[in-house]
Amino acid sequence: MITFEIIIFISSLVFGISIYWLEAKSNGLYRSINKITNSKELQMKPTNRKGFIVQQEFIPRFIYVNIFFIIVSLIIYFLLPIFTLSVAYYVTALVGTMIGIYIANFIIDVKDKSEEIIDKVVDKSKDIIDDIKTKGQEAAASFSEEETTQEETSNESEAPKKSARERLKDKGLLK
Template identity: 60%
Template sequence: MTLDIIIFIASVVFGISLYWSETKSNGLYRAINKLTHSKELQMKPENKKGFFVNQEFIPRLIYVNLLFIIALLFLLLLPFKIQADFYVSAVVGTLIGVYLGSFVVKVKGTSENLFDSVVDTGKEIIDDIKTKEKEAPEFVKEDVNSTAVEAEEKTTHTEEPEAPKKSARERLKDKGLLK
């Protein structure tokens, strides 16, 4: 039982490393694609598809099974005796590891994109503040000077008596809304 758990955990880590290494370079899949497909049907250079990357569940299951069958055949050819009882836990663990690896790679990619967009937005805001700060003193000085001049003019003109204002009732009577 403990050996089964150890093999399961090791195969999960193996699946994560398989997915991660295939996201970096899918050279083996690309080489097999060149051998099996005509020139028109071959993968485009920007295509990231691989044995585990951008595949559905059934192709991933087939590729993991083929990988372990080849490994077991190789181990059976060796002169010492091995047990193949842990095949299922190794396959299941590797599939879980592949899906965990795809989740980690996607989260890492989106978090990097999110971080980059936040940093770019922050830089734009800081640049806007800097440019407004350089332009603002001229406008502020003009506005401050003009308001100061207007305030002085008001103080000089307020010495003259103003006409008394009508009350709200009188204005409504003028409009004909009150009797």
């Protein structure tokens, strides 16, 4: 019996992850029900990603998943009257699905945030590289200017120089 509960738990984890992923991809069923039940002013915007599971609080998620499992258990009960469903299997499937939903929520949020961080890092690094290029060009230009000024001063220094004695005499310090 315990192995069957483990199988139910693992399959409900996978089921929870898959329904969250499918609804995060497109929430067409929720949109169509929203269009039927709400007036034009109250209908959700096209940019809104809200669904039965996605962007819902814990209680509405729990209610929607619970209603789904009640419908599935009633169908199984009427189609297979020999197979009796126990409360333990129902609770295991419900808890496993809710845990799967939150695992998928965590994974998708981490993926979205990491993509945003990577985009920010790429933009920042492009700015830094551009700054380095411009500063490098400025440094190269100033370096070449320094070389030309050094060459000019070296050309001027090649002219005949006065000795130290003559310079002191010019200043009037020596006779």
